[in-house]
Amino acid sequence: MIAIIDYDAGNIKSVEKALKLLGQETAVTRDAGMILDADKVILPGVGAFGDAMEKLVKYGLDKVIREVVDKGTPFLGICLGLQLLFERSDESPGSEGLGILKGEILRLPERGGLKIPHMGWNSLEFPRRGRLFSGLSGEPYVYFVHSYYLRAADENIVTAVTEYGTRIHASVESGNVFACQFHPEKSSDVGIQILKNFVEI
Numbered sequence: 001m002i003a004i005i006d007y008d009a010g011n012i013k014s015v016e017k018a019l020k021l022l023g024q025e026t027a028v029t030r031d032a033g034m035i036l037d038a039d040k041v042i043l044p045g046v047g048a049f050g051d052a053m054e055k056l057v058k059y060g061l062d063k064v065i066r067e068v069v070d071k072g073t074p075f076l077g078i079c080l081g082l083q084l085l086f087e088r089s090d091e092s093p094g095s096e097g098l099g100i101l102k103g104e105i106l107r108l109p110e111r112g113g114l115k116i117p118h119m120g121w122n123s124l125e126f127p128r129r130g131r132l133f134s135g136l137s138g139e140p141y142v143y144f145v146h147s148y149y150l151r152a153a154d155e156n157i158v159t160a161v162t163e164y165g166t167r168i169h170a171s172v173e174s175g176n177v178f179a180c181q182f183h184p185e186k187s188s189d190v191g192i193q194i195l196k197n198f199v200e201i
Contacts, residue, residue: 007055013028036068042077049092052084077180083181132159141187143182159172178201
């Protein structure tokens with residue numbers, strides 16, 4: 001069973017729907033026991049960094065997420081779920097992230113007439129091809145919706161990058177922790193392959 005963490009964030013249903021397309025049993029839940037017993041755990045979401053961290057703490061999910069990671073359960077953060085894994089964000093000064101991975105979330109620069117938020121399809125390059133991208137060739141296109149981007153402290157965990165006014169760390173992998181700034185559940189066949197790869201880890 002795959003647990004999808006429910007912390008009142010947007011965009012959770014589309015992740016559940018994509019996993020059901022893959023024939024996966026899912027539970028959208030904030031029940032600690034159910035999350036800890038799951039075979040895999042996903043933290044999706046769109047919204048503001050500070051508000052999201054407040055909700056995770058309010059529901060005790062910050063501790064549950066750390067326990068899941070410590071247990072070695074495969075864990076996937078999507079969009080805001082990626083950002084929350086890191087230490088801090090320009091979006092919410094003074095609000096600490098989960099700090100499971102080292103790095104910071106920065107505001108996209110207003111450069112070259114590029115619109116913010118960044119909404120649309122961008123191609124990925126793979127500095128170090130991680131397990132999420134098995135079976136994908138070339139520079140596949142995926143769908144982004146964000147105004148803030150990751151700069152990981154350790155470039156060795158970065159498995160995919162894209163360019164949008166700056167170099168964006170678009171996906172990371174560290175042990176059992178995976179995360180994508182883009183939305184695999186909205187990225188057509190490429191995204192379904194990425195989710196399938198996660199399911200099969």
